Amino acid sequence: MINTSTWLHLRIPFSFFLLPVYLFALSISASPHIYPAVLIFFILHLFLYPASNGFNSYFDKDEKSIGGLKDPPKVSLQLYYTSLVFDLVALLLSLFVNFYFLLSVLAYGLASKAYSHPSIRLKKLPVAGWLVTGFFQGFVIFLACVQGINQLPVHDLFQIPILFPAALSTILLWGSYPMTQIYQHDEDKKRGDITLSLKLGVNGTFVFTALVFGLANAGFIYYYYTYYSLKYAIIFQLLLMPVLIFFLYWFTQVQRDPGKANFQKAMQLNLISSLALNTIFSLFIFVPL
Numbered sequence: 001m002i003n004t005s006t007w008l009h010l011r012i013p014f015s016f017f018l019l020p021v022y023l024f025a026l027s028i029s030a031s032p033h034i035y036p037a038v039l040i041f042f043i044l045h046l047f048l049y050p051a052s053n054g055f056n057s058y059f060d061k062d063e064k065s066i067g068g069l070k071d072p073p074k075v076s077l078q079l080y081y082t083s084l085v086f087d088l089v090a091l092l093l094s095l096f097v098n099f100y101f102l103l104s105v106l107a108y109g110l111a112s113k114a115y116s117h118p119s120i121r122l123k124k125l126p127v128a129g130w131l132v133t134g135f136f137q138g139f140v141i142f143l144a145c146v147q148g149i150n151q152l153p154v155h156d157l158f159q160i161p162i163l164f165p166a167a168l169s170t171i172l173l174w175g176s177y178p179m180t181q182i183y184q185h186d187e188d189k190k191r192g193d194i195t196l197s198l199k200l201g202v203n204g205t206f207v208f209t210a211l212v213f214g215l216a217n218a219g220f221i222y223y224y225y226t227y228y229s230l231k232y233a234i235i236f237q238l239l240l241m242p243v244l245i246f247f248l249y250w251f252t253q254v255q256r257d258p259g260k261a262n263f264q265k266a267m268q269l270n271l272i273s274s275l276a277l278n279t280i281f282s283l284f285i286f287v288p289l
Helices: 004-010 012-027 034-060 077-094 099-116 126-150 160-181 185-191 196-227 230-256 263-286
Strands: none
Touching (some): 004 034, 012 034, 012 126, 012 160, 034 077, 034 099, 034 126, 077 099, 126 196, 160 196, 185 196, 196 230, 230 263
């Protein structure tokens, strides 16, 4: 029987914040296959991402707020083994998609373990940890989704209309990821984890995120205008406006009170951005434009 602490640390609802990568891949799919598309959704969001969350939580042993958990309970050895079982289930189910998708899931699982495990602990390396996390959560998973959903030959992935949005997925995550670390500075310092956000400082994290997110936003507008139409680019920008408004509002609050760089505000930004992106990509999937 899986105990409550283990379930909480798997943070299955937190997968919602990574759902935009899958939906973006589905939205550009020319000939999606329903069976693998549904299976990939479940593999990623019910098994692979929770396995990564649980593994990370086990080795971090956080006492203060983490992504998706304001008051994390103490971890147990059960969490470690459960995370490995979830990884194994993700790999076994991937066999029913195809071999390339299986390799991508395996690579993601190994990268997430390298981020957390004390023998490597990429979390101690601000730039390497940031690069690896964004690359695997964005570029690797995006290509795996496009390939699996459309059952494409692998060599068909190596074309600009697919590689460009894959890169955009990573740049978007590179921009947002430091904001998920902004309230954990004290805990990270205590553990000796030098995250990119800790290195940048609170104000530096906001400025860095604004610059990288701005680059990602410009890239999305160019992508939609070039490969779809001006209408797509305008809709993307309009629906993303709540994210920009909240980001600026939060930044002005932090200027007056640095204590506002807290868990609650970070999760609100995460939720608003995920809702906006999930809405945009779902609209492009299901509504003819």
